[in-house]
Amino acid sequence: MKPISRRNFLKLTGGAAVTVTGASLLPQFLRRTLLAQQVEVDAAVPYDLFFAGTDGWFSLPTGPTINSIYHPDALAEAPFTTYIFGFRNVTFLTDAQRQNQRNKAQHNAPFFWVDEGADFRVQLTNLGLALRPDLTDAHTLHWHGFRNVIPYYDGEPTGSISVPVNQLFTYVYKPHDPGTYMYHCHVEDIEHVTMGMNGIVFVRPAQNGTSVGGFTKFAYNDGDGSTGYDREYPMFLSEIWLEGHWNDAHIQESQWYKFKADFSLLNGRVYPDTLLPNAPIDVPHSTKALIIKTDVNGDLVPPVGRPDLQYQPHSALIACNAGERVLLRFASLGFREAAMTLAGIPMKVVGRDATPMKGRDGTDTSYETDTILMGAGESYDVIFTAPAHSTAVATDPPDVYVLYNRRYTQDDDTANGTQGQRTEVRVYPGTLPPQAYFNQHPGDTV
Numbered sequence: 001m002k003p004i005s006r007r008n009f010l011k012l013t014g015g016a017a018v019t020v021t022g023a024s025l026l027p028q029f030l031r032r033t034l035l036a037q038q039v040e041v042d043a044a045v046p047y048d049l050f051f052a053g054t055d056g057w058f059s060l061p062t063g064p065t066i067n068s069i070y071h072p073d074a075l076a077e078a079p080f081t082t083y084i085f086g087f088r089n090v091t092f093l094t095d096a097q098r099q100n101q102r103n104k105a106q107h108n109a110p111f112f113w114v115d116e117g118a119d120f121r122v123q124l125t126n127l128g129l130a131l132r133p134d135l136t137d138a139h140t141l142h143w144h145g146f147r148n149v150i151p152y153y154d155g156e157p158t159g160s161i162s163v164p165v166n167q168l169f170t171y172v173y174k175p176h177d178p179g180t181y182m183y184h185c186h187v188e189d190i191e192h193v194t195m196g197m198n199g200i201v202f203v204r205p206a207q208n209g210t211s212v213g214g215f216t217k218f219a220y221n222d223g224d225g226s227t228g229y230d231r232e233y234p235m236f237l238s239e240i241w242l243e244g245h246w247n248d249a250h251i252q253e254s255q256w257y258k259f260k261a262d263f264s265l266l267n268g269r270v271y272p273d274t275l276l277p278n279a280p281i282d283v284p285h286s287t288k289a290l291i292i293k294t295d296v297n298g299d300l301v302p303p304v305g306r307p308d309l310q311y312q313p314h315s316a317l318i319a320c321n322a323g324e325r326v327l328l329r330f331a332s333l334g335f336r337e338a339a340m341t342l343a344g345i346p347m348k349v350v351g352r353d354a355t356p357m358k359g360r361d362g363t364d365t366s367y368e369t370d371t372i373l374m375g376a377g378e379s380y381d382v383i384f385t386a387p388a389h390s391t392a393v394a395t396d397p398p399d400v401y402v403l404y405n406r407r408y409t410q411d412d413d414t415a416n417g418t419q420g421q422r423t424e425v426r427v428y429p430g431t432l433p434p435q436a437y438f439n440q441h442p443g444d445t446v
């Protein structure tokens, strides 16, 4: 039986909104396989993380030249403006709390990490799209650039399993290549990726925990400490085309080839919100992913004083002490080329597309630059050493350096008072305590 695509399905039903679970569209043999796999994997080893795919709403700046019929979306309940698809981390929630998370997606998807050589299991459930029951789309996890994946777990839906509405599936990984990757849903991928089902996953090297060159944390198995660092921050680039989001909310078909980014985001936020703290972090549980605190309903707790950022939990501020080494894990799932510039501090590129900058004969090919030119689907591991503080007086505020996308269409929108992909590096005079968790902001509540 030829699989029925969503669009053909709509044609068959005359375009009427019909609620059908994706499972009923699956051939019988596939359903049985899925169920058997589910039982087998779960019985053997529980999952490390449990993700949910769903839809939801988030908030983008408004302003004189942004506002239109598309923005803010008239269907959005204040303080939210824009319809999204996305993933949530529901690992530590009860079943009832998980069901509550339908229509509560976040942007971007949760950051998570895996240790080189370790078995890692991510259970994925599909909570469905609350606003679009006619869209019976499945969801998947696809690690972009992951070299040792087996097709079964790849997430590309024509060649591997995907997860229909109300079903569960467990992905099993055993990564061998450290570095920074991105992951996304691969079903109707232009739509699902740009609607927000995208994030960073990175693989920590086996060398971590050993002492090499004065460091115990490394980007790669460098053998000499050259990729050692004191603090690490993800820098995830994504884009929003308002018309596409509005179309999905209003049951209109988008011509995705007409994509034209209205917003460029860093870690899911637009400057100056990039500078604000993370949503309150659940530190004890943040051992395999950055876990945001949830309330009794399982809902995300928003950053203090910013209910509009409830579904954009990730800060993009970089904070460090003078003299420390900082690893920035850049990845882009926007369409346009980015030119991320750090003014006044040289950046050393130590890895690219999860590959250390070393030739086969060991030749060091790392290089210093002030600008990282990134295409869609590329990742860069970049280390900088924080310069001396201007006064070195402990009570003085941090020195501020600007990290921004030099392509002005992506970071400069003064007419609306917003600047997209822009953030700051704040260099403290030695007064910051050691980083307690990945992406820590000095103003975080825990």
Ligand SMILES: [Cu+2]
Residues within 6 Å of the ligand: 053, 137, 138, 139, 140, 185, 186, 187, 192, 197
């Ligand atoms: Cu999806």
